[in-house]
Amino acid sequence: MDAELSTPVLDTPMLDRVKVPADMRGLDMGQLRQLADDVRAEMIHTVGQTGGHLGSGLGVVELTVALHYVFETPRDKVIWDVGHQAYPHKIITGRRDRIRTLRQPGGLSGFTKRSESEYDPFGAAHSSTSISAALGFAIANKIAGQPGKAIAVIGDGSMSAGMAYEAMNNAQAAGNRLVVILNDNDMSIAPPVGGLSAYLARLVSSRPFLELREMAKKLSRRLPAPLHSAAKKTDEFARGMVMGGTLFEELGFYYVGPIDGHNLEQLIPVLENVRDAAEGPCLIHVVTQKGKGYGPAEAAADKYHGVQKFNVITGEQVKAVAKAPAYQNVFGETLAKLADSDDKIVAITAAMPSGTGVDKFAKAHPTRTFDVGIAEQHAVTFAAGLAAQGMKPFCAIYSTFLQRAYDQVVHDVAIQNLPVRFAIDRAGLVGADGCTHAGTFDVTYLASLPNMVVMAAADEAELVHMTYTAACHDSGPIAFRYPRGNGVGVPLPETPQRLEIGKGRIVRGGSGKIAILSLGTRLAEALKAADTLEAKGLPTTVADLRFAKPLDEDLIRRLAATHEVVISIEEGSIGGLGAHILTLASDEGWTDAGLKIRTMRLPDVFQDHDAPDKQYDTAGLNAPHIVETVLKALRWNDMDEALLGAGDVRA
Template structure:
């Protein structure tokens, strides 16, 4: 089937690189913006992808590439989900329909993909640190490239952004930070900073004075260094006196703004002028997430990203998912609903999310028990220590984090939770290969890094019934921390009993007995063993299948049983093969000295790119076919 390629308008189709954009007159830039917006809407309406954030920075993207000389100048995006316009203007227009598809363009800036992608990204709040590193390297190299870091108001809630500003403000190296303030994270932004930014953008007195100062500064190019310094001093004094922007000033940044981020001409002029201002400076622009596509402006969370084809005028979905048949619930929803049920019976239960109430399905809890559910902003480290603090006072804290983002809080897991033996429950979503978001988002390491920590149970259910029971058991458990990992996507669709039952900690279950080869699976990936087993049965091969449920504590009784009854063990997990569940089994088996070989199947020690989850599972050989092949191989070896 022919893959749909959006058609670029007359100006955009001539822009292969930013040098082509620079040939245009300033008056033509708005038309470029309109064509770029249209192109992105066209593309995402058919192929899906991140959406609202890119639409919100179209004018900024065009202005940046018009004024700066990328790739010499370094344009550093934060998170990178808003960089579609950037990619299209920097040589990837004609392949952009492969965005997020297997072997296609990455949905995020990526250094190996293009020299215009100054820094690889996917996780938030990194752009100022990376930009500062580039600025200091530039100074050491005595070269003259410009450094621009773009950061959203959501990403600005991440501690790293402040660590970077604190450092940059004192280093006095030349760099520009552009704060893209759309008042949204994926969900509505939260926290005191958000209120502060809102005060700035709505303060009329300040805006008037700021405009006057800016005009003065902006027109001083020919007026000499002395006057500019005087004006700069005046501006700083005034800004400090009337406070807006003072937070950034206090951190050593010159503050400019707020500027309408959809006025490409104003942006172009500001960027041009700011090139002449040295040192660390911050330009605050105000934008609308989803700008130019009415449904996305109205429902900004829903349109943060889109997967299904939609009508590019009305936004209405053009496909009935699953042909209109009811789909099994997503694992995240099984968690979100179970949590509310548990919280209804246990007043001590509280829940924490670092800026992912939609992604982690915490809204039911936030709506039902608003006093006991907390969105703390994009602040994983804080989220974990905050949960630890709650636990010291007898609260049963459920910290819901994506596996990939929990990586940020590893020290907090050890130092604040495990060492103090606090019974925090980590609900680890998006565990395993996540699909189209690619390597920055795959949740591959949690089993390995959590298994290494004392006072930590590491579990993964094979289906939604087990997930509910594990959450219930964890809610009553006070001896140590507990991690429950579950993947992106839908559960099995099985009939689930209403009441919860305790699961026995550290105990697996037998799915199927067999001969010679036993497959020990950890988590929902066990479904592939069932498929593989059916294929093998047709060949007369009966494998044993054991759903182990716990990587720690291991069900050693079950492993002893398998070691005694089978000739070979295969372990299967949706995570790295280094130090994960399979390693735990192999360590135990080696200690027993039985000589039964253990083959660890999981994700190899390589960076795995993007694609659908199934494509990636098959690529690394942990899909049903990979399991079938491995069983045949083992049996041949055994013969």
């Protein structure tokens, strides 16, 4: 059954009254609960039609309502870590009328975005940035003497990244202008939430308790040093014993919690107490459930974290039948097979086991699989340590997330020439996740490093060969990139081939006027372009370079010497393959001999979300653009077309 045809009609009387947060601040508790129910229904209905992140947003519906009810947004800044849980926030901040454009061409972003709304004070999509950003807002207001608090909402998964603790270590300077909401929905870092813990949270965040505690602190400072220290430890121990939070206290936060993140009667009084607190940054520990209020998502939180369109009644996701396996699965299954006969192979991922295919490896080799959480820097240096001790680590990280560990790639891997294998998923443009998740810079930032080998798979069969090549490469670091989504449908090799480092291949032709040098999955478009060019009487050679570094200089020299036009094409930013080819041409003076070299790459912009094919069309990297680039280089015009039609084809 079609998911959209089976979507129930929405009845959201309270949400219909709330266009922006100011509209909810006169509501009573019963009305707020109804509003939360309406927001949840609207979100389920929307994501059923658009796809997107579901479970995380459902888990923060009540928290979202409570935050906008208690704090004076947009003056007070609510900053959502990552942002994939911000759909309820968008619904009640003036964007409900556009919510069904989520992740659609020209529609709302799937994450927070400054240009989209004044209620999105800070854009996000990578994790663990919220506390640092909120601290910046809080300190800026403090320096300017302006009112306003900054509230960072960060999930327990994001707390695995060191950046969160770096920010918290500096938070004292913000005083009571900074509030951190720790959304605990997975790791179970606290005891079960119940009436006692809720009562204690309300008690210790109340003004009388805080004033009494401050008075006690002042008195204790007058005691001799040993007694003062003992009094401080007694206070921390007493509250830490019943509620946890000693770590956060040590970082300078006043800890409150845990409290039930779905209970507005508990949430709102605590938030109000913290809002009115006299001094010091505060951390509120809120326990929520991913997928709350929607049975299928509650039963399978991981499955419903990010979804395709789905049947709202049954929860069944609407998925197209794939004609080829997903690239990440090809990688994961290939690596698992290689590890069957090589006990030195280990796999590392940073909280993306299924997204990178490492889950396939983990099923076969659980003791050699390491998910380090959202900690890319640690993942890379951990891999470097494994390599230094003789293991064969495969560090599988999305291109956009590997950016977060670039210093470790340079300092801990490349400088020491350690054989870490980087499996770079989501290379190139990624569709609905937009510019924050696009893998556009990895060739540029990796191919500039001494000792680094950089490969790009043209299809799923090439990915098999490159995974095996990386396993065999022990003389330094090596990276191979591949896109999001499914392969092109070529047969997978039963026996992988070890590729010669720095050697490409001729895929079509070998002589003629035009040579197209492709890196990555634009190879299919290059072959389509060659068909069009040859129909115009322009013989075309197509080469799959395979390597951005080291370049196959012999192959490029040969093609440059025998062709009039050389076109390079890649799914990456300026500074990548094209720049390396132009450097070679400049060093050897090819352009002085009349060779026409053109480089095709992603434009120097951050591209908005769209379907991948449309993104590449906008970027000018599809077959018609290749043909156009060639014809412009040849100064081909309408007269040439007329001569072609008359049978007088240019030599």
